[in-house]
Amino acid sequence: MSLFLGKIHYWLFNKIKWFEALELEIMEFGTKQGYDVTSWKEELYGQIGAPTEDRPLEEIIDTGNIHGWLQDKxxxxxxxxxSLVTKILSENPENIKSLEEIFKNQGIAAGKSYEESVISPEQAYNVMNDFLLEGMPCDRVSDSLSSTDEEFMWKTTRCLHKGHWDRVGGNVENFYILRTAWAKGFLGNINKPFDYDKIGEDVHIISAI
Known part of the structure; x- marks a missing residue:
């Protein structure tokens, strides 16, 4: 493995940091609801590990195993x-609405933070994936189905998330509900707004508004 960090490594690290920021917001929400988030946090960090440190990537990554370090994170x-979302929903299933708002609001913030011009649905898809965490580039979980000036359609070929949710007794559909809220918030707030929808479980569409 190369000892040198490239653009792709910073790209992945930034996606991880966006995702971990959601985790912290959810913990803040749980605390405000009066849930025992302190115990949850101790459990999660003890069993799984804490989020990445708030330091530059080059200071914390294992340069002898760059790929493995990023995959582990x-x-x-x-x-x-x-685990965290499943705990929140086990307290009250109606919390899904508040969690959707958390995801949507981060999507809005991410969309507004992207300053370059986006002119096509396919470009919007590529930009969205500069933020969404979807495994490593080598996982190749999506296939393009069609691309026009008005619409980009793709299919998810496999789910990288279900195993994590199954292990904690959760429902991966909750993850997709939350990510849909994020995607809609993001795509509606880049320089040229787009819409996002799904057809069934696996086919996704970004369309011009």
């Missing part, structure tokens, strides 16, 4: 998220 962040 992705796996741990996914596991913590699955």
């Amino acid at each position: 992705i796996e741990k962040s996914e596991s913590r998220m699955a």
Whole structure:
């Protein structure tokens, strides 16, 4: 493994940091609801590990195992998220609405933070994936189905998330509900707004508004 960090490594690290920021917001929500978030946090960090430190990537990454370090951080962040959301919903299933708002609001913030011009649905898809955590690039979980000036359609070929949710007795559909809220918030707030929808479980569409 190369000892040098490249653009792709910073790209992945930034995606992890966006995802971990959601985790912290969910903990803040749980605390405000009066849940025992302190115990949850101790449990999650003890069993899975804490989020990445708030330090530059080059100061914390294992340069002898760059790929493995990043993959480990992705796996741990996914596991913590699955457990945390499942705990929140076990307290009250109606909390899904508040969690959707958390995801949507971060999507809005991410969309507004992207300053470059986006002109096509396919470009919007690529930009969205600069923020959404979807495994490592080598996982290749999506196939393009069609692309026009008005619409981009793709299919998810496999789910990288279900195992994390199954291990904590959660429902991965909750993850997709939350990510849909994020995607709609993001795509509606880049320089040219787009809409996002799903057809069934696996086919996704970004369309011009």
